[in-house]
Amino acid sequence: MNMQQMMIQAQKMQRELKKAMDELAKQEFSVNKSGAVTVTMMGDGSLKSIEIDDDAFEKDNKEMIQDLIVMGVQELTEKIEEAKADVNERITGSRSGFGGF
DSSP states (O other), rough: OOHHHHHHHHHHHHHHHHHHHHHTTTTTTEEEETTTTTEEEEETTOEEEEEOOOGGGGGGHHHHHHHHHHHHHHHHHHHHHHHHHHHHHHHHTTTTTTTTH
8 A cells, every 4th residue: 555545544544533532422421329329421421411310319418429420420421421432432543543533
């Protein structure tokens, strides 16, 4: 494969990766913690919603609810990073990809 073909192939992979990452950014990821808190994030890492079950609003549960929210956000962040790594691996053959995606 000559240098020009390699460049064309790299550009194609970069376009495919950008398209896949753009699609991933629009996906919703949700997690429910203990049936009390549901956290939803977009694939770009933005927080979409936090839903708290009415039964969880007892005063004694405040710290638990806060902990569940933090755990939910952390879990979703990990899921999104894993999904990005899957896209990178599928397109580039490497979990870390290339080009800062």
